[in-house]
Structure formats: C-alpha cells, structure tokens
Amino acid sequence: MKLQTLLSRLPGFWVHRGGNPDIVALEMDSRHVTPGSLFFCLKGFTVDGHDFAEQAVARGAAAVVAERPLAVDAPLVLVPDSRRAMAILADAFYGHPTHRLHLIGVTGTNGKTTTTHIIDQIARKAGKKTGLIGTVGIKIGARSYPAANTTPESLVLQRTFKQMIDEGVEFAAMEVSSHALHQGRVHGCDYDVAVFTNLTQDHLDYHGTMDEYRNAKGLLFAQLGNRYDERRPKFAVLNHDDPVSQYYKHMTAAPIITYGIRTKSDVMAEEIAMTPSGMAFRLCTPHGSAVVETKLVGLFNVYNMLAAAAACLASGFSLETIAAALRDVEPVSGRFETVDEGQNFTIIVDYAHTPDSLENALKTVRQFAKRNVYVVIGCGGDRDRTKRPLMAQVAVRHADVAVFTSDNPRSEDPQQILRDMEAGVSDQDGRYVTIPDREEAIRYAIRQAQEGDVVLIAGKGHETYQIIGGNVIEFDDRAVARAAVRERT
Ligand SMILES: CC(=O)N[C@H]1[C@@H](OP(=O)(O)OP(=O)(O)OC[C@H]2O[C@@H](n3ccc(=O)[nH]c3=O)[C@H](O)[C@@H]2O)O[C@H](CO)[C@@H](O)[C@@H]1O[C@H](C)C(=O)N[C@@H](C)C(=O)N[C@H](CCC(=O)O)C(=O)O
Ligand SMILES: Nc1ncnc2c1ncn2[C@@H]1O[C@H](COP(=O)(O)OP(=O)(O)OP(=O)(O)O)[C@@H](O)[C@H]1O
Numbered sequence: 001m002k003l004q005t006l007l008s009r010l011p012g013f014w015v016h017r018g019g020n021p022d023i024v025a026l027e028m029d030s031r032h033v034t035p036g037s038l039f040f041c042l043k044g045f046t047v048d049g050h051d052f053a054e055q056a057v058a059r060g061a062a063a064v065v066a067e068r069p070l071a072v073d074a075p076l077v078l079v080p081d082s083r084r085a086m087a088i089l090a091d092a093f094y095g096h097p098t099h100r101l102h103l104i105g106v107t108g109t110n111g112k113t114t115t116t117h118i119i120d121q122i123a124r125k126a127g128k129k130t131g132l133i134g135t136v137g138i139k140i141g142a143r144s145y146p147a148a149n150t151t152p153e154s155l156v157l158q159r160t161f162k163q164m165i166d167e168g169v170e171f172a173a174m175e176v177s178s179h180a181l182h183q184g185r186v187h188g189c190d191y192d193v194a195v196f197t198n199l200t201q202d203h204l205d206y207h208g209t210m211d212e213y214r215n216a217k218g219l220l221f222a223q224l225g226n227r228y229d230e231r232r233p234k235f236a237v238l239n240h241d242d243p244v245s246q247y248y249k250h251m252t253a254a255p256i257i258t259y260g261i262r263t264k265s266d267v268m269a270e271e272i273a274m275t276p277s278g279m280a281f282r283l284c285t286p287h288g289s290a291v292v293e294t295k296l297v298g299l300f301n302v303y304n305m306l307a308a309a310a311a312c313l314a315s316g317f318s319l320e321t322i323a324a325a326l327r328d329v330e331p332v333s334g335r336f337e338t339v340d341e342g343q344n345f346t347i348i349v350d351y352a353h354t355p356d357s358l359e360n361a362l363k364t365v366r367q368f369a370k371r372n373v374y375v376v377i378g379c380g381g382d383r384d385r386t387k388r389p390l391m392a393q394v395a396v397r398h399a400d401v402a403v404f405t406s407d408n409p410r411s412e413d414p415q416q417i418l419r420d421m422e423a424g425v426s427d428q429d430g431r432y433v434t435i436p437d438r439e440e441a442i443r444y445a446i447r448q449a450q451e452g453d454v455v456l457i458a459g460k461g462h463e464t465y466q467i468i469g470g471n472v473i474e475f476d477d478r479a480v481a482r483a484a485v486r487e488r489t
C-alpha cells in the first residue's frame with residue numbers, strides 16, 4: 001500500500017514530508033524492522049522510540065511516524081500522538097479485521113484467562129474456528145503462538161486479527177488488561193461483547209489508586225460501539241454481585257446482561273454443590289435452565305462459567321450448546337492444576353497472585369483438605385508493593401503453614417520483597433517460614449506434608465520461568481513439585 005493511501009485513512013492534523021513509498025509492513029520496534037516498513041516512534045516507560053528512528057531507517061524502514069522532527073533519511077509523518085496514529089493506521093492497513101470478527105473482550109482483576117478459555121471452548125463446541133488472545137499466549141485455530149503481554153500493542157493485535165481472518169476464524173475471545181486499556185492498545189478493536197469479571201486490588205504501582213484502576217477497566221465499556229445496529233448488536237456482560245458493575249452500567253450505552261449468584265441476575269447459578277471431583281449447579285437463563293456438572297473447583301469458577309455463558313448467550317449460542325460445553329470444560333494450564341506423582345497428599349499449582357484470588361484459592365482448598373493446608377507464596381518484583389502485606393495476611397490466615405518465597409523478583413531485592421510481605425503479619429497470626437529460594441520453599445512444604453494434607457503452590461501457574469534481575473531462568477512449579485515428591489521416596 002502506498003504511504004499516501006494509508007495516510008488518507010488518518011483523520012486529524014498531521015504533516016507529511018518526503019516521498020510516497022510502498023509500505024509493506026508496520027513496525028514499532030527498530031529491531032524488527034525489515035525493508036519497506038513504516039516505523040512508529042513510541043515514547044515508552046524505559047526508552048524513547050524516537051531515538052531508534054535512525055536505526056530503523058538503516059534497517060530499511062521506508063518511512064517514519066513521529067511526534068517531533070527527526071533528521072532521518074526517509075519520509076517523515078509528524079503526528080500529535082504516534083501511539084494513537086499507530087492504532088488507527090494498523091486497523092486500516094490490515095483492513096479493519098475486527099469488523100469481520102465476532103469479538104469478545106474480557107476485563108477484570110481475576111478470571112480473565114479462565115473465562116476467555118471457557119468462551120473459546122463453548123464456541124468450538126458450537127463448531128466455530130476460534131481465536132484466543134491472553135496471558136497464556138495467542139491461539140489461532142489449532143496453532144499457538146507466544147505473547148509478551150496479556151493484551152498486546154495495537155499493531156500486534158490488528159496483525160493477529162488479520163491472520164485470524166485469513167485463516168477462516170470468525171469468533172475470537174481476548175483478555176483486555178487495564179494497562180492495555182489505559183495505553184490505548186485496544187483502540188480500534190470493535191468488540192461485540194464486553195465482559196467484566198470482578199475488581200479487587202492489584203496493579204496500584206501502575207494506576208496509583210483503586211479509582212484510577214476501576215476507571216481504566218471501565219474504558220472497555222465506555223468504548224463499546226456507541227450506536228444501535230440490529231445486524232450487529234453489542235452487549236455489556238456484568239457481574240451483578242460486584243458493586244463496580246453499577247458504575248460500568250452508566251459508562252456504556254450497550255444493552256446489559258447481568259450474571260451472579262447472590263443478586264437477582266439474567267444468568268444465575270442455583271443449587272450449587274461441591275462434589276469430591278468438581279462442582280454441580282443449575283444454570284438459569286432467560287432461555288431456560290440446565291444442570292451443569294464440571295470438574296472445575298471453586299466458587300470463583302462458577303462465576304467464570306456464568307460470565308462465559310452470558311457472553312455466549314449474547315453471541316447467539318443456544319443454552320443446550322453452552323451447557324454441554326460447560327460440562328466438558330477443561331481446566332486452564334496452571335489454574336488449580338494438580339500434581340500427582342502417586343503421593344498420599346494433594347499438590348495444587350495455581351496462578352493466584354492477588355489478595356482476593358489467593359483467599360479464594362485457599363478457601364476452596366479448605367473445602368476438601370482433610371488435614372493441614374500449606375501455601376507457598378511470593379510476590380512479584382516491580383509490581384504493586386501494597387498488595388504484598390495483604391497477600392501475606394491472607395496466607396497465614398487461611399493456611400496452617402505459609403511458606404513465603406520469591407516470585408519473579410525482577411529488578412528488586414528478593415529480601416526486601418519478603419520484608420514487605422512480613423510487615424503484614426505478626427508471629428501471633430499463624431505459622432509462617434521464609435525461604436527466599438523458590439525451589440527450596442516448594443521442597444520444604446512437600447517434605448513436611450503428611451497424608452491428607454494439601455500443598456498449594458500459588459502465583460506462577462503456567463509460567464515456565466523465573467525473572468531474577470535481568471535474567472529469565474527456566475522454572476516450572478509443577479516440575480519442581482514433581483521432583484520434590486520423587487525425592488521423598
Ligand atoms: C509498563 C508497560 O506496560 N510496559 C510495556 C511497554 O514497554 P516500555 O514502555 O518499557 O517500552 P520501551 O522499552 O520503553 O520501548 C519504547 C519503544 O521503543 C521501541 N524500541 C525499544 C528498543 C529498541 O532497541 N528499539 C526500539 O524501537 C519499543 O519497541 C517501543 O516501541 O511496551 C512494551 C511493548 O508493547 C510492552 O511489552 C511492555 O510491557 C511490559 C513487558 C510489562 O511488563 N507490562 C505489564 C505491566 C503489562 O502490560 N501487563 C498487562 C497484564 C496485567 C494483568 O493481566 O494482570 C499486559 O497486558 O500484559
Ligand atoms: N473469577 C475469579 N475471581 C477470583 N479469583 C479468581 C477468579 N478466577 C480465577 N481466580 C483465581 O485467580 C487466578 C488467576 O486466574 P486467571 O488467570 O483466570 O485470571 P486473570 O484475570 O487472567 O489474571 P492476569 O491478570 O494475571 O491475566 C486463578 O489461578 C485463581 O486462583
């Protein structure tokens with residue numbers, strides 16, 4: 001596509017200096033630039049992309065989009081906001097792919113990955129070829145790709161949607177993080193259904209206050225197509241049991257579908273029963289009701305299933321298809337995943353890394369633990385410091401033995417992170433030990449465990465690495481736990 005043709009899709013005020021080359025690719029990272037690319041200079045949190053324009057041109061960039069004049073040997077497009085220009089031009093360059101996809105966006109503090117996976121499983125049961133974007137990676141049909149972020153930058157997103165369209169995908173579900181909403185990574189995504197799971201404390205390092213965090217997530221609902229088109233209706237799916245939903249209701253013009261357990265809602269779970277091998281409940285909807293038996297555990301997973309069911313009803317799937325898919329739902333990697341090496345106690349690896357999710361996970365474990373509950377838990381470095389003492393409190397309150405350890409210390413001193421955790425608890429609160437080395441901590445808990453105990457290893461779930469300083473070291477809680485059990489025997 002010619003640069004001028006592409007720029008004709010960019011509304012507003014901008015200045016173009018130089019020629020009209022063919023643009024064959026869009027890039028925002030100079031290291032990925034190939035000949036014929038249009039390079040976007042983005043001001044980041046760490047460096048300023050404008051400083052890499054020269055390098056991009058040296059690698060063959062055909063033109064550069066920037067917010068200030070640069071001495072580069074290539075046509076230059078000056079815009080007031082290159083991130084916004086990138087979202088608009090990526091959407092145009094790839095042919096507005098989300099206009100041709102049925103797209104569901106899921107936001108909330110906890111449950112996004114789980115809910116999007118359940119939605120994906122329902123859509124596949126209904127015979128759709130699907131796409132999925134989130135923390136665990138990107139999936140297009142049967143193929144998986146790694147992803148650096150839960151919600152990628154607009155350019156990567158639009159490119160991914162285009163690939164989905166090219167491969168015959170018609171239905172996609174994605175996680176929408178608060179960071180992505182705040183940074184405009186999802187500008188241009190034409191969602192059909194926007195889903196809210198819940199809001200509890202996380203990411204205050206980034207958003208500063210809970211109000212700012214709530215507002216960032218609210219952008220998903222505020223940006224949901226503000227027009228009524230009966231050929232492509234939009235829906236906001238809200239958790240009625242979470243008071244923040246009342247706020248989001250006012251942020252959107254879209255019809256609302258509510259779900260809940262405690263508050264009268266459109267989609268509800270009744271007669272909830274925890275069984276030794278999972279849960280059962282009656283899924284009640286405006287289209288009738290159906291009994292669902294599932295191997296997923298934890299009341300929070302009933303919420304995730306209700307959110308997914310409501311989103312899929314809004315998407316036109318029948319109650320029968322939804323209920324049948326829910327019965328067959330497979331757990332997500334690293335979410336309440338059991339490690340079974342034939343030991344006479346239970347080991348669970350889970351991704352809980354917030355006070356609320358840790359409390360939910362521990363309460364769920366309590367429901368079936370015959371004896372003591374051990375929890376191995378750390379807090380991520382370069383992330384919300386204020387959640388550390390709260391997570392420690394939850395751990396000692398709900399477990400018999402808490403083992404405080406490391407979880408991706410990143411650039412921080414692991415000992416300081418542990419001190420932040422310990423500040424939340426006193427010796428009277430319960431038993432805890434501090435073992436900074438995560439492998440040692442897991443081994444300790446597994447060595448202590450007796451018949452009937454449960455060891456919950458929380459925080460890293462599916463992650464197969466540990467970030468220490470600038471190094472990414474291979475580390476998998478499940479593999480470490482398996483080895484620790486073998487060591488006992
Ligand atoms: C705080 C934050 O959001 N950071 C994101 C941001 O990085 P950054 O601002 O530091 O980027 P930068 O390194 O300063 O680079 C600025 C620009 O220069 C370019 N550059 C840089 C170096 C170079 O040699 N050449 C070059 O062109 C970069 O490509 C970029 O365009 O832009 C990057 C590219 O899109 C993101 O990968 C990165 O996410 C980092 C990895 C991150 O940890 N983000 C977390 C906080 C996050 O976003 N998490 C949410 C999930 C949260 C949840 O679900 O709980 C997520 O959606 O992932
Ligand atoms: N609806 C829920 N409410 C509270 N806790 C939940 C819920 N669903 C899952 N959890 C807990 O939170 C953990 C993370 O779940 P999941 O990965 O689905 O959330 P997420 O929102 O995608 O997280 P992230 O922000 O890291 O992407 C799970 O391992 C479980 O312990």
Ligand SMILES: N[C@H](CCC[C@H](N)C(=O)O)C(=O)O
Pocket residue numbers: 150353379380381383407408459460463
């Ligand atoms: N999406 C979350 C993941 C946290 C996972 C945990 N293992 C950690 O490193 O803190 C975040 O970026 O805050």
Ligand SMILES: [Mg+2]
Pocket residue numbers: 112113114134135136150175
């Ligand atoms: Mg996730």
